[in-house]
Amino acid sequence: DGGITQSPKYLFRKEGQNVTLSCEQNLNHDAMYWYRQDPGQGLRLIYYSQIVNDFQKGDIAEGYSVSREKKESFPLTVTSAQKNPTAFYLCASSTIRLQGTEAFFGQGTRLTVV
Amino acid sequence: LAKTTQPISMDSYEGQEVNITCSHNNIATNDYITWYQQFPSQGPRFIIQGYKTKVTNEVASLFIPADRKSSTLSLPRVSLSDTAVYYCLVGVYSGNTPLVFGKGTRLSVIA
Numbered sequence: 001d002g003g004i005t006q007s008p009k010y011l012f013r014k015e016g017q018n019v020t021l022s023c024e025q026n027l028n029h030d031a032m033y034w035y036r037q038d039p040g041q042g043l044r045l046i047y048y049s050q051i052v053n054d055f056q057k058g059d060i061a062e063g064y065s066v067s068r069e070k071k072e073s074f075p076l077t078v079t080s081a082q083k084n085p086t087a088f089y090l091c092a093s094s095t096i097r098l099q100g101t102e103a104f105f106g107q108g109t110r111l112t113v114v
Numbered sequence: 115l116a117k118t119t120q121p122i123s124m125d126s127y128e129g130q131e132v133n134i135t136c137s138h139n140n141i142a143t144n145d146y147i148t149w150y151q152q153f154p155s156q157g158p159r160f161i162i163q164g165y166k167t168k169v170t171n172e173v174a175s176l177f178i179p180a181d182r183k184s185s186t187l188s189l190p191r192v193s194l195s196d197t198a199v200y201y202c203l204v205g206v207y208s209g210n211t212p213l214v215f216g217k218g219t220r221l222s223v224i225a
Contacts, residue, residue: 031212033212033213035215040217041217042201042215042216042217042218043158043213043215044215045212045213045214048212058212088155090157090158091157092157092213102148102160102163103158103160103213104160105156105157105158105159106157107156107157108155108156108157110155
């Protein structure tokens, strides 16, 4: 089945640790995105990438890092510099075309700092 | 990107038609209007997209007036499983620009 897979579903992190969230897609999409969602809030953009080895910061990139070494993969690292990392993290992918593309989302990773 | 305004929450009984209106007064000529649905602890799911007039699919209808400054998502005969947050997005969204989400409309369907 084609789709976008995030792992793990739940992740616990001790303060001061870096953790990496995985995002893999087999939809042959060029663009990939990471969003953060806090309770009762909408999605906020962390990073996005339109092509391998290139990515752009979103609205809340501080304390996060990404890589795009392969078209299929866009891992997100939550660093110790992120002061309030407890949240629901969503990865998405889409084609790139002139107008009106549709984004596909993974099932999310819920990160909790303990 | 065009800013959107939609109600924070709505309640409906099962079997009713639900209409959620989104205002986007500064929509640009090339912008599309797209709606996503999100269930708790899941990623958003694309529902419908349109540019003008009316679009219908197996899930919903989207009504867009001629001036395109607003749009209405219509869900026919809702059931409890339609309880979710619905997001209205306006933009070109070619993949070169990321989707921008507001807080959406929380729809609660009551038995």
